[in-house]
Amino acid sequence: MPHPLLPFRLAVSIAFVVLLAAGILPAHAATWRVQAGESIQAAIERAAAGDTVEVERARYVENLRIDKALTLRGLNRPTISGGLRGDTIRITASDVTIEGLIVSDSGDSLREQNAGIYIFPGSDRVVVRNCDITYSLFGLWIEKANDVLIEGNLITGKREYASPQRGNGIQLYNTRRARIIGNNVSFVRDALYVDVSHDAEFRDNKLHHSRYGTHYMNAYDNLWENNETWMNRGGLALMEVRRLTVRNNRAWANSDHGIMLRTIQDSVIENNVVAGNQRGFFIYDAEYNTLRGNTVVDNVVGIHLWAGSKNNVVERNDFIFNREQVRYVGARDMVWGEQEGNHWGNYLGWDRDGDGIGDVPYEANDLVDRLTWRHPMMKLLLGSPAVQTLRMVAQQFPLLRAQSVVDPNPRMEPNNPDWSQWRGRHFPRAQ
Secondary structure (H helix, E strand, O other): OOOOOOOOOOHHHHHHHHHOOOOOOOOOEEEEEEEOOOHHHHHHHHOOOOEEEEOOOOOEOOOEEEEOOOEEEEOOEEEOOOOOOOOEEEOOOOOOOOEEEEOOEEEEEEOOEEEEEEEEEOOOOEEEEEOEEEEEEEEEEOOOOOOOOEOEEEEEOOOOOOHHHHOOOOEEEEEEEEEEEEEEEEEEOOOEEEEEOOOOOOEOOOOOOOOEEEEOOEEEEEEEEEEEEEOOOEEEEEEEEEEEEEOOOEEEOOOOOEEEEEEEEEEEEEEEEEEOOOOEEEEEEEEEEEEEEOEEOOOOEEEEOOOEEEEEEOOOOOEEOEEEEEEOOOOOOOOOOOOOOEOOOOOOOOOOOOOOOOOOOOOOHHHHHHHHHHHHHHHOOOOOOHHHHHHHHHOOHHHHHOOOOOEEOOOOOOOOOHHHHOOOOOOOOOO
């Protein structure tokens, strides 16, 4: 009696032979070793698809071109220098893996988009893992390539260049399903620049000392989780996007905003820490989003709300020790916290029934705030009896009341018990 798995095994064997004959599968995978003084490019040209090229520790001055599916692996972290011209490594094939290398010294042409590693259109499923990409104009440029994995890399730019003359650390253009995980990016123009790239995952990255930690444009259905952005001009700049999830990130000590939400819809921004920035959140033309469980602490302005940002759900956030909790100018009140409320560190109401919710609604701004925004020199008089009297009169007479963010259910206790550890983390000279 024939073995029951015999037909299956026969079918697998026939399929393997067909793929082998068609050149889709290599006859065998070989490993090529490159030693000091030898050419990496020559080894790449000798290798077949599916082979591995291993590079021993040394310094190699070459501009590599990889046009077949192979693995380029460094042994004890060799250096590949592009000699300050062009791209140091250019990939034009799918299924390429690069790991364990120091990649440095690209050219500096913004017009030609010189990069440490340039992944050309159609080069799908490329993996770049555990590399140091240094002194390159763009660290990684990824264009029209899907399913790439960029993981565990250290990327630094041309630090002495002025910001407009630098490239971006990782640039994604017109991609799908990219995974950008565990990278440390600094001293570039924007650490992560994402344009027309969807279904991507950005996790566990450290983005600092750049213009923007991330700069999103026209990108949908992306996840941004557990990243840290600090000492940038802006932490996260999320613009022209939909269906984005932004959770468990830390944006601190940025000289302008921690998180910018500009022209964004149908997104969830939750459980982030935004501390020590000039503006914690800058929200502009944002609708139908949920902001929940965020810790906004010790910013000059907690939230700057502008340009018709409405129909958002704002619940269980903590606003503590911000010099100005909310800066809002509108024709009508903006109601937040209708279901569960938010915690406001400067709330002066009371909780007589002990349910944890204040008995008096919280109002973020009054007439004096509005006048101060229009006439900044008024700040010199904020402690004067005249201004204090004006503030009291405005509270007593509704005709003088300014439109404000109103929370009908202010929470008496913060949602995040560890909020105090984020005090004092300011951008130098910001205070």
